[in-house]
Amino acid sequence: MMTIYKIRQQQPLIHCITNYVVANFTANGLLAIGASPVMADEVSEVEQMTSIASGLLINIGTLNQSKVPAMLAAGKAANKQGVPAVLDPVGVGATSYRQEVIQQLLQQVKFTLIRCNEGELATIAGVEWRAKGVDSGQGNIDTIAVAQEVAKKYDTIVVVTGAVDIVTDGTIVKKVAGGHERMTLVTGSGCLLSALCTAALTVEGEPVANLAELLQTYKQIAEDAERNTAYIGSFQIEILNGLEKYSKG
Structure with missing residues (x-):
């Protein structure tokens, strides 16, 4: 079952x-697969919100000083309540502030999953890489080995997305090929995937296998969207359509 x-x-x-x-x-992507999204980042309510949630996603794409305490509070509440927590370290290599925040989060919160691109993985691992804002940038690393190292260090699952996605818990390694590069032209396609991964951690079954299957579906949705559309606006809509279609079996 998918x-x-x-x-x-x-x-x-x-x-x-x-x-x-x-x-x-x-x-909208979460709604398309039947999940219920809530976007709460006020520090005075995040603990309560996390305690009633099935999963927590922390994404640092637009950081500010009021969000960081909320992220830490929500992450600690998730750990206390046994709620799976996912970290999306968007553009962590771009500034020292982002790197400081990610270190705080990794030191104070136990994450079930880190979902990143190669550049973000390299920064977390302390490997040299030329970041390009929130895009992956350029560099040369043994992605599987570094992902395994980070997974073991933080006792977490690592998903690295790219032309070939990698999922590892430090021991098991799964590769997922396919998809289409136009996915990179849709703002938030990776951030949405992190939210979908958060939802995937709430269902029964082996987490690495469940995540690999989700990644394969997401790549199939990208291929379908490319085949069915001429322009990028329609491509984005087709991602949502594909999520609904495949989630209905």
Whole structure:
């Protein structure tokens, strides 16, 4: 049974502390698969919100000084309540502030999953890389080995997305090929994927296998969208359509 179908059956509440650029697309993507999104980042309510959620996503895309305490509070509440927590370290290599925040988060919160691109992985691992804002940038690393190292260090699952996605818990490694590069032209396609991964952690089954299956579905949705559309606006809509279609089995 497909992970995305199991999510629709479960209808999890996903608490997203995410960035304002992608909030709408992320919420609509979760709704398309039958999940319930909530976007709460006020520090005085995040603990309570996380405690009633099925999963927590922390995305640092548009950081500010009021969001960081909320992220830490929500992450600690998730750990206390046994709620899976996902970290999306958007553009962590771009500034020292982002790197400081990610270190705080990794030191104070136990994450079930880190979902990143190669450049973000390299920064977290302390490997040399030329970041390009929130894009992956350029560099040369043994992605699988570094992902395994980070997974073991933080006792977490690492998903690295790219032309070939990698999922590892430090021991098991799964590769997922396919997709289409036009996905990179849709703002928030990676951030939405992090939210979908958060939802995937709420369903029964082996987490690495569930995540790999979700990634394969997402790549299939990208291929379908490319085949069915001429322009990028329609491509974005087709991502949402594909999520609904595949989640219904």
